[in-house]
Each structure stands twice: as C-alpha cells, then as structure tokens.
Amino acid sequence: MNPEYLLEIRDLKVAYGGIQAVKGISLNVAPGELVALIGSNGAGKSTTLKTLAGLLPPASGHVYYQGKNLKELAAHQRVTQGMALVPEGRGVFARLNVTENLLMGAYSRDNRAEINLDLDRMYALFPRLAERCGQLAGTLSGGEQQMLAMARALMSRPRLLMLDEPSMGLAPLMVQKIFETIREISAQGMSILLIEQNARLALQAASRGYVMESGAITLSGAAVELLGNDAVQRAYLGG
C-alpha cells in the first residue's frame, strides 16, 4: 500500500456468479488527480466502480482508500468516509424533488447550516437546477438529471468522486456542459475517477488514464500519451 495514493486497487477480481467480469486489475488515484478509465461496452468498468462503492463484493484483491483497507466497510459507510459514486444511469430519485434529492446527497452529514450553504453552492454551480428546485426529479431532462446526480454526489463533500459514464445518452451540447463542470470541479482540487466510453473527452480532461478490455487493464499512462497511442486511437478514438 502506497500512502501517496488516495485510492489504490491491487489485483482486484469481481465475479457475477461464476463469470469473472473484472480479472485482476490494479489502479490508483492520487489526491487531486483526475483519472480516466476507458474501454468499450462490457469491459468491466461499471463493475469496478460498483465494487469500489461497496455495492458488489470483490472475489479477491484489495482496495485501499486513504491508506485503509476498505474490506469491512459497508456501502453506506464509505459515503461517510468521503467516497461518492454517480452511478450509470444517474439514479436520481424521480419522486423526490430537486432539493430533496440534493438533501439526500447530504444524508451522511449533520451540520444543517453547512448543508444549506452547500445547497446554495450547488445551485450556483448548476443554475438550471435552481430554476427547477421544487420540481420532481423524474420530470427533468436527461442532462438535468445528470447535473442533479453530480450535484447530489457533491453534497456529501466527497474526497473521491467516481463518475460512471456521465455523458451517456446526452446531446452533444449537454455533454460539453457536463465536461466543463467536471474540469471545474477537478480544478478546485477534487480527486476524480472517471469512466467513459467517450474516450477522447475523458482523456482530454484527465491527467492519467487506464484502458480496460474484457476485465483487464491493457494500457495505462499519461492522458496525452494515451491520446497519441496508435492502438488507443484505432480502438477508441475512431482512427
């Protein structure tokens, strides 16, 4: 275990029943880093993030977070420790309104005054959400729901933000907006682990990247190098 890393994954294996979806990967995120994990559909990216968040049990391997083995920590306790996952498909509470969704994001916190301040900060960061604060989340557009899911995760004041395909299903303009926000949050010092099928956007925003193929990491390095890599270009960047 290397104390310099916020998150360190060593030889992690995850299986669904008998089928291995993640076949022994190692990966790390240093404090303040934006790390991209790219790969095609079915590579095992979401499985990796769900395991980090505690939603799936690892078959073997270790996950260290802030120097501590996460093994014994239940999913809800990881939130208190500063891990936040924006899941694939967003997972907003459709029958709760926007403000209630954001307050759910702060569920692990106690200080009501600070929570209210953060609520205002989120509404400043996402003015679209402010306009719709009383609306049920189910009535928002896909892009607005993605903003809500990100803002909700930020409401827990995470140290590690994990994003699972934030651009999925969004119009190009909305994708740009979401990525602008990701860069902004990253620039403020947040540590981010970003999963994307849109490899170009992800690598352009990230400082480092990993490439995942059928459950294993096949390439890793500085994001600019991966962007210039022939194999990456052919497989993920359309030429």
Next chain:
Amino acid sequence: METFLQQLINGLVQGSVYALVALGYTMVYGILGLINFAHGEVVMIGAMLAISSLNVLLGNGVSPLLALPLCAVIAMLGCMALGYGIERIAYRPLRHAPRLAPLITAIGVSIVLQNLAMMIWGRDYLPFPKFFSNNPHSFGGVIISDIQLLIFVLALTLMGLLLLLVQRTRLGRAMRAVAENQQAALLMGVDINRVISLTFMLGSALAALAGIMVSANYGLAHYYMGFLLGLKAFTAAVLGGIGNLKGAMLGGLVLGLIESLGAGYIGDLSGGFFGSNYQDVFAFFILIAVLVFRPSGLLGERIAERA
C-alpha cells in the same frame, strides 16, 4: 336520515382505525414490496398489552388519566419491538428470496403470535377495563360517545403527523428514497436496514394504538381479533392504492363508511333476507372488486410487477 347520519359517524370512527392499520401495510409494501400479513397480529398484541398493563396500573391505584397514556406507551413500545423482531427474523433473511417465501413466513408468524397470545391471555374475550363514563353525546338524535370522539380525533392527528414525518423530515426523505431506489439510497450513505427497521417500528406503533382504539370501542379484545381486522385493513390499503399513504387513509375511511352504511341498510335492501351480521362480507366484496376492476386502487399508480 338519523340512521344515515348515525351510520356515517360509526363508519368514520371505525374507518379511521382501519386507516391506521392500513398505513402499516402500505408503508412496508412501499419500502419492501411485501405484504406483512402478520401486521393484524401486532394490532392484537397491542390491545392485549394495553389491557394487561391497564389492569395492573388501575389495580395499583394509578389514576385513569395517567394510566391510559401509560398503557398506550407500553403497548407501543412492545409492538415496536415486535415489529422490529418480525422483520429481523421473518423477512430480512428472505430479502432476496422469491416473493412467495416471505408471504409464507408471514403466515407462520401470524399463527405463532395468535397461539402465543392464546397461551398468555387465554381463549376468552378479555374485557377492556371500564374506568371512564364514556358519555354519549347526542346531536339531533345522532349519538357519539367520548371514546368514539377520542378515537376519531386521535386517529386523524396521528395520520397528519405521519404525513408530516414522511414529507418533511430527514427520516421520511430516506424512507421515500429507499422505497424508490435502494441502491441509490445506499450510495447516499443511507443505512437501508435501519430505515426498514424504523418503518416496521413506526407501523407497529400505529398498530398498537389502533389495537387500543378497537378494544376500547368494543370493550373487549381477543387473541383472534387481529385476523379479521388485519384483513380488512389490508383491504383498505389495497382500496386506496397499496404503497400510497394518503390512499391507505382514504381507503380506511371509505371502507369504514361502506361497511357501516351497508350494514345499516342491507336488511331494507334485501327485504330482510340479509341482516347486519353480513357487515364483514362487504370488505371482501370490495377487495375482490378492486382487484378485478382497479388493481391500482383509488389513489395508486399502476403497480409494475417487480422482478
């Protein structure tokens, strides 16, 4: 006209009790997607606990005005522990089992609780101690007793408080979040098991009070009383739209009204062929009719079959 008004009052009072019990069914269904068929027995245990503790308290010279709230607290605490235990023992181990499994354990828990109650409190009707005058008030020929008035006001107050809790508090928000998407709630740091336990305890506390209300209203309790009452309250929950809190309240009141108005007029309507003892049948006619014609209930959304 006087019969009509009288039956209206009786129906509202009985219906408000159904509503309190129906809320327990609907909250658990909303959050876990399962019917807690042991809930009627929790009502019965609440009544039994209240009567026993009332007898002890009054026997030791505690003033009735103090004994009544005390016995309510005892019954509520007892039932909350019971509701917690039922979920822990009968449902939690089966959380990922096929849907039929918890239904079977629910019936098992019902039978165990009935027999336990029979062993502790006996097979006979247990009288609810008479320590208050229960004055009847007459309004233009329509009679409403102290107890009826108390039941109705208290039940409505409790319903209002529950709605406030669910709509306005942190716990209520977490309950709604868990009901909608357990995985997302986990990602918010919600301890799902804790929220589920609290939901069972909340429903059980209401059940305890409902048990006191029925036994005080009829003047007695019996180890078997939870069965019919539970089934009717379940009917009320389905009538209102299972999973929907306001639906359970409305369903309870409507069922109470239909029953009592139906019972009041069934003799006239059938030319004396059916007597008011057929009252209990209405609930089940309604249950069948709702299931056939409007399975989502009065206020419910269409229920998607869960996998």
